[in-house]
Amino acid sequence: xxxxxxxxxxxxxxxxxxxxxxxxxxxxxxxxxxxxxxxxxxxxxxxxxxxxxxxxxxxxxxxxxxxxxxxxxxxxxxxxxxxxxxxxxxxxxxxxxxxxxxxxxxxxxxxxxxxxxxxxxxxxxxxxxxxxxxxxxxxxxxxxxxxxxxxxxxxxxxxxxxxxxxxxxxxxxxxxxxxxxxxxxxxxxxxxxxxxxxxxxxxxxxxxxxxxxxxxxxxxxxxxxxxxxxxxxxxxxxxxxxxxxxxxxxxxxxxxxxxxxxxxxxxxxxxxxxxxxxxxxxxxxxxxxxxxxxxxxxxxxxxxxxxxxxxxxxxxxxxxxxxxxxxxxxxxxxxxxxxxxxxxxxxxxxxxxxxxxxxxxxxxxxxxxxxxxxxxxxxxxxxxxxxxxxxxxxxxxxxxxxxxxxxxxxxxxxxxxxxxxxxxxxxxxxxxxx
Amino acid sequence: xxxxxxxxxxxxxxxxxxxxxxxxxxxxxxxxxxxxxxxxxxxxxxxxxxxxxxxxxxxxxxxxxxxxxxxxxxxxxxxxxxxxxxxxxxxxxxxxxxxxxxxxxxxxxxxxxxxxxxxxxxxxxxxxxxxxxxxxxxxxxxxxxxxxxxxxxxxxxxxxxxxxx
Numbered sequence: 001x002x003x004x005x006x007x008x009x010x011x012x013x014x015x016x017x018x019x020x021x022x023x024x025x026x027x028x029x030x031x032x033x034x035x036x037x038x039x040x041x042x043x044x045x046x047x048x049x050x051x052x053x054x055x056x057x058x059x060x061x062x063x064x065x066x067x068x069x070x071x072x073x074x075x076x077x078x079x080x081x082x083x084x085x086x087x088x089x090x091x092x093x094x095x096x097x098x099x100x101x102x103x104x105x106x107x108x109x110x111x112x113x114x115x116x117x118x119x120x121x122x123x124x125x126x127x128x129x130x131x132x133x134x135x136x137x138x139x140x141x142x143x144x145x146x147x148x149x150x151x152x153x154x155x156x157x158x159x160x161x162x163x164x165x166x167x168x169x170x171x172x173x174x175x176x177x178x179x180x181x182x183x184x185x186x187x188x189x190x191x192x193x194x195x196x197x198x199x200x201x202x203x204x205x206x207x208x209x210x211x212x213x214x215x216x217x218x219x220x221x222x223x224x225x226x227x228x229x230x231x232x233x234x235x236x237x238x239x240x241x242x243x244x245x246x247x248x249x250x251x252x253x254x255x256x257x258x259x260x261x262x263x264x265x266x267x268x269x270x271x272x273x274x275x276x277x278x279x280x281x282x283x284x285x286x287x288x289x290x291x292x293x294x295x296x297x298x299x300x301x302x303x304x305x306x307x308x309x310x311x312x313x314x315x316x317x318x319x320x321x322x323x324x325x326x327x328x329x330x331x332x333x334x335x336x337x338x339x340x341x342x343x344x345x346x347x348x349x350x351x352x353x354x355x356x357x358x359x360x361x362x363x364x365x366x367x368x369x370x371x372x373x374x375x376x377x378x379x380x381x382x383x384x385x386x387x388x389x390x391x392x393x394x395x396x397x398x399x400x401x402x403x404x405x406x407x408x409x410x411x412x413x414x415x416x417x418x419x420x421x422x423x424x425x426x427x428x429x430x431x432x433x434x
Numbered sequence: 435x436x437x438x439x440x441x442x443x444x445x446x447x448x449x450x451x452x453x454x455x456x457x458x459x460x461x462x463x464x465x466x467x468x469x470x471x472x473x474x475x476x477x478x479x480x481x482x483x484x485x486x487x488x489x490x491x492x493x494x495x496x497x498x499x500x501x502x503x504x505x506x507x508x509x510x511x512x513x514x515x516x517x518x519x520x521x522x523x524x525x526x527x528x529x530x531x532x533x534x535x536x537x538x539x540x541x542x543x544x545x546x547x548x549x550x551x552x553x554x555x556x557x558x559x560x561x562x563x564x565x566x567x568x569x570x571x572x573x574x575x576x577x578x579x580x581x582x583x584x585x586x587x588x589x590x591x592x593x594x595x596x597x598x599x
Binding site: 047048051066069070113117128129130133134137140141144147148151161162163 | 481483484485490492548553572574
């Protein structure tokens with residue numbers, strides 16, 4: 001909704017469509033200058049941080065997985081990494097490979113969902129994915145097939161396609177049967193080809209000519225594109241452990257939001273997610289994804305936030321190719337989980353959720369009970385940068401009519417796939433009398 | 435352990451527990467689906483599912499999908515309603531709110547059904563068994579009226595999935 005006249009204009013969107021969860025945004029313009037922008041979000045981790053206190057650390061992966069319906073694996077992986085850091089458990093390379101395969105499944109389903117059902121309609125003038133499906137059924141079908149393959153990987157490794165139940169601190173409850181894992185190869189080959197077609201498709205969209213100025217923060221992979229582990233690096237030279245990073249991130253309360261806004265060293269805003277991962281790790285992409293990026297015209301760094309859909313598609317290729325590699329090399333971990341001896345300590349775990357860096361920090365007592373919990377999701381880290389994008393996009397689009405400017409501002413938010421999730425899920429029912 | 439099984443052989447009857455057990459009465463649908471799955475071995479339980487979009491690929495081709503979910507319609511807390519979603523989604527002006535009203539998820543349940551229909555993967559029939567909730571804040575545990583309504587809702591689901599029983 002937009003309103004205002006003369007020299008004062010306000011763009012306000014109460015319920016952001018196609019953003020996971022709930023959110024609203026407001027842009028105030030005075031005398032042709034964007035005066036204030038505010039993205040209001042409702043964020044659930046604070047409740048879970050309180051809920052976790054006094055619970056067994058072994059429960060952290062399953063409890064925190066319920067924070068987000070779209071990226072439960074990310075919460076499980078960061079929780080496991082943090083608890084293992086606290087008690088000094090090192091997992092073997094087979095467990096690491098299996099975790100990475102599970103994570104690939106989540107990246108595939110999450111990226112396919114965002115690209116095809118939430119983001120692409122913006123570029124094609126469709127109100128939503130339903131309209132897109134009516135106009136281009138084949139494209140939406142391709143997206144849904146990709147999502148299905150991601151679900152299949154999650155089900156095979158994680159035991160369930162939604163909210164996997166096979167993950168535990170130290171590894172897995174059960175190693176998947178080699179025949180079941182091998183059966184993923186065919187679907188993943190088809191998914192890789194569909195992902196390549198996705199890159200070609202989105203690279204042909206028209207993109208507004210907007211460049212952001214970003215401080216990128218992402219894990220740096222150790223020879224592979226980062227997902228389940230790595231040091232935290234930035235485009236301006238940061239290179240620290242997950243624990244070192246957590247020490248430097250300061251979060252502040254903002255009255256309009258239940259979310260905390262994160263700043264590096266208490267003052268610097270930064271961006272995590274596909275643009276950041278790509279800028280800091282393009283050289284670590286699998287060859288097939290690197291070629292796809294070059295064919296799509298992506299340079300080594302992409303700073304047009306609207307082109308994040310292309311970067312996300314390149315990551316979709318990477319996740320499919322990486323999953324296929326892991327499937328072909330699969331060796332069941334035996335035992336499926338490293339033994340865990342509980343002791344007092346503090347640990348931090350950082351992994352790359354599809355939409356950006358997610359870190360957990362737990363304090364444990366000597367019985368393995370959680371004494372403190374800190375969960376910092378990508379959206380709270382990206383919030384200030386998203387608002388800066390909004391300011392830039394709104395300023396550049398002031399000549400647009402209100403409805404188009406509103407649409408452009410909503411797109412600016414969706415570019416970063418913010419997870420504003422875990423609103424209550426009840427149906428609002430309205431009875432229509434005719 | 436539940437799941438979709440082989441996605442090439444979709445289950446004929448699925449019962450979906452929609453919602454989050456960490457948002458009080460929003461967990462009503464999850465509680466109903468769990469109880470149904472415990473007592474009706476021939477149905478496939480999906481969930482807990484928080485995002486309706488997650489249903490795509492999981493409920494494909496089912497003859498009947500029963501979605502147990504908390505609702506907010508202004509009725510007395512604990513009231514159980516049955517809503518035939520197939521007809522509502524088909525006309526675009528049915529009794530359940532338009533796509534997106536499921537608390538501004540990416541796409542609401544009716545939108546997801548319309549999307550599934552557009553690509554030919556929708557269940558033949560979708561029925562929402564809605565339990566009127568009143569407490570949707572952070573926390574665990576259903577409010578007393580909703581807790582008492584769960585067995586009634588389970589009975590409705592059983593009638594739907596096993597009409598002869």
